[in-house]
Amino acid sequence: MTAGFVRTVPAVLERFGSTFSEFTAAFHEGQYVLWLGSGISRDRVPNVYVLLERVVEHLRSKIVNDDADCEYRAALSEVLRLAGLGREELESVDFSMPAEDWPLRDRILSTLVTNYSRVLDVLVGDDKPEDYLVWTGLDVPNTYGSPDLEPDVEHYCIAILMLEGLVASAVTANWDGLLEKALGELTPAFGSLVRVAVKPDDFRMTGPRIEVIKFHGCAVRARDEEPEYRDLLIARESQISRWTEQPENRSMRKHLEVLYTDRLTLMLGLSAQDANLHTVFAGAIQDLARPWPASPPAVVLSEEHLESYHRNLLKITYGSNHQGNAGVIAESALLGAYGKSTLLALVLSSLTEKLSMLVEHEIERVWGSAAVRQLQTDLLGLRDLAASHADPDDPESLEHSAIVEFQREFAARLIDLTNLGLTVFRAGRMPTAGGGRYVPLSDRPIAQAVLNADYPSKQFGRLGVALALIGRGLASGHWSAVQGDSRAAGDGVVRLVTGQRNARVFFVKDSTTLTELELEGSFDDSDEDVLIVIADTEPPAQTRSPKSRFGRDGKASAGRFSVASSIADTASPDDLYEAFKLAGGF
Incomplete structure (x- = not known):
């Protein structure tokens, strides 16, 4: 069986990189459907x-x-x-x-x-x-239908993974509207991006690339439109037992069966004990049985232990292949972690994987695969350092509520920092302070995104390189880092702190974006405590503020580091790191 349970984000990431590496790679490609249950809302609605x-x-x-x-x-x-x-x-x-x-x-x-x-x-x-x-x-x-309910870590993480194009479908037995609310908070385009399917007619809505399927009904809609949606709330045994046979549920059942047949499954907080679910899974497997061995695993359960209904689910899924392979199939499915840690780890892992692939896309043709691996290792170090702040230092001494609140604050900071960094990088402006929006790195798996001619893959690859350099400095103890805050526009996206320097760092994709950022008043070009990291080739120096490519010329001014120019002028990641330190005055 999987080697015990894991309750911290770093421990889950370690498992993603070892025994569950095939699952992780497939998840990054967008192959998994999420099947969600009450466990993801347990800290927001009564159990x-x-x-x-x-x-x-x-x-x-x-x-x-x-x-x-x-x-x-x-x-x-x-x-x-x-x-x-x-x-x-x-x-x-x-x-x-x-x-x-x-x-x-x-x-x-x-x-x-x-x-x-x-x-x-x-x-x-x-x-x-x-x-x-x-x-x-x-x-x-x-x-369940109260408008005062607030999304939790799980809902925000799932929303991020959907906006990043890694999860197209989430199937939920939950009545609450917390996932929809999280999506609505994170993107102003909810109406055009998200289809919420509660009844068969909802599947006729075409266009949205994200779908939330609520096969047991929706309390929010039932509250607002009781005559139409109250009867769709499924909880009673008589409803569950006849659900799959009722003509009005045929469309929903077929849709769920196709998802279970054609896609891989990640279950979070879902016991999968209801009879109608087992009927759906059994019907799906009749059309296309799952083979064993399976790589990646057809079903992954974000649970610490397997209950009898989980084992029955695996037996249904793998059919005759389950006989004689029950132990290894269970080991392939049981992640050993609950939803909060799993989802936080997936967000950090997915963002890092996207940047790592973009770094490879940009650097391999210049310096080769060894240099790519070195920079990717530095990115992983930065990811792991971030993950080390996702859990309190001594969780065993804390009440569950205190641990949950700590993770909520971490998720909020992660959303704010990502939105801050990518808004500045793309548009050269600060996001609305504390606005709670989320700007995705890409709206689809990165292997697909780079095929889009309009996607700035080169600039994002160079951003990944710059973040790898920062990660190297953190790992070596050359500097410490303080993340930026959208409510403090002048503090940069991150501050790099040494005994002599406290540099406020801004990342921009090109000179146009840099000009927009300066015109907005986010930094003063004469402030020597500012470091501007430009993805593209550095523009020609302006007469009013001449400066050398690698930063400083003796006059008080903001430091500049052009990633593209510096890659062209250096021969390795080590040389590039030294150039970055010089530009930043470290």
């Missing part, structure tokens, strides 16, 4: 245990004490029988006490968790709607 306690307490609080035929009492008794209580135990439960005070509370709720769909199918009298315990007991509009 099943809490929700079931809410249902129990709702029924208890509605009991009319002097009514022997009270429909709420009858429903609650049926729920408690699903918890396996015998007659004497059932009679011992004091309905006059809040459920949280019951001596058998923990046992009852722990048992009900595994029977949640049966609990929600319990009827309350003859006049209440069949979904009463879902809609009213769980209070779906204000629990």
Whole structure:
């Protein structure tokens, strides 16, 4: 089996580079579909245990004490029988006490968790709607559909991976709208980029390159358009058991089957225990069975342990090939990490991989493969240094909530820094301070992006080279780095700090972008604590501020480092590194 679980981002990255390297390479090519469950929202909406306690307490609080035929009492008794209580135990439960005070509370709720769909199918009298315990007991509009819910690390990371063109489809059983909200916050083009499919008609919307498929319904739409979407909320056993056979679900089922048949699967926070999911997977595999050995793995589970329903999923997926290979198939599927760490690692890994390929695209023809590998190693060092700040130093001493908040702050800084750096690089302007937007490095896998004549692959490759040089300086202890902040425009994209220097660094793709940045007032060309890194050949020096190519001429002025010119004037990454230090005055 996979060597234990991993709970930090650096540990997940190490696994991506070793036992899961084939998965990682395929993910960077955009081959995986995400299948998402409640685990990715567990820190934003109540878990099943809490929700079931809410249902129990709702029924208890509605009991009319002097009514022997009270429909709420009858429903609650049926729920408690699903918890396996015998007659004497059932009679011992004091309905006059809040459920949280019951001596058998923990046992009852722990048992009900595994029977949640049966609990929600319990009827309350003859006049209440069949979904009463879902809609009213769980209070779906204000629990899952609340506009006050805020996306978490997982939702933002998935949104980034989608905007980077690495994930085209996310299939979710979740009712909440947190992924859609994250996408809406990160891009102003949500309406044209994203298709949210809740009912069959939604698949007719063509054009968007990103799709979020909510096969169990959407609480946000149900809140806003109850007559049309309330009945689409799937949670009760009677709904789940007949879901795949209902004609109105045929289009959704076929779409899911095609995704499972044709694409590779990464599951995050999804138990995959519902019967309708297993029917979908089984139907998909009937059309095209998965072979073994499989490279890359057909299914990867972002879990620490395999439960029986995961093993059943793997058995369905690999069919007759599962017999005799169960152990190695399980090892190929079990990542050993939960969603937050997995997704943060995927974002860092994917951005670094894109830059690494762009560096290769730019440098191999000039200096050869050995130089490319050296620069890529420096980029990986920069990635790993960033990843070392994704988790608190001593997580074992902290409450779960403190760890989650630390990771949220890291994700927010990562989004802000990426948006800051790429907006300055592309457009020569500072993004809206604290705006929360995200500018992708490319909107498709990088092997496809470089084929687009309009994609600035050379400039981005040179940006990758500059970042590799910074990574080398950090690894060697030559300087430390302080990341920029969109709310402090004059501080640069990053500050490189030594005992003698505190250089504010801006990255721009060409002289036009540089001019735009200066005209905006983001830096003063006479400020010697500024270093401008230009991807393209350095423009001719202006009369008003003459300076040499490699930076300084004795006058107080901003340093300049042209990546293209410096590559042409040096013979190796080592020489280039020395030229960078000279230009920056380090």
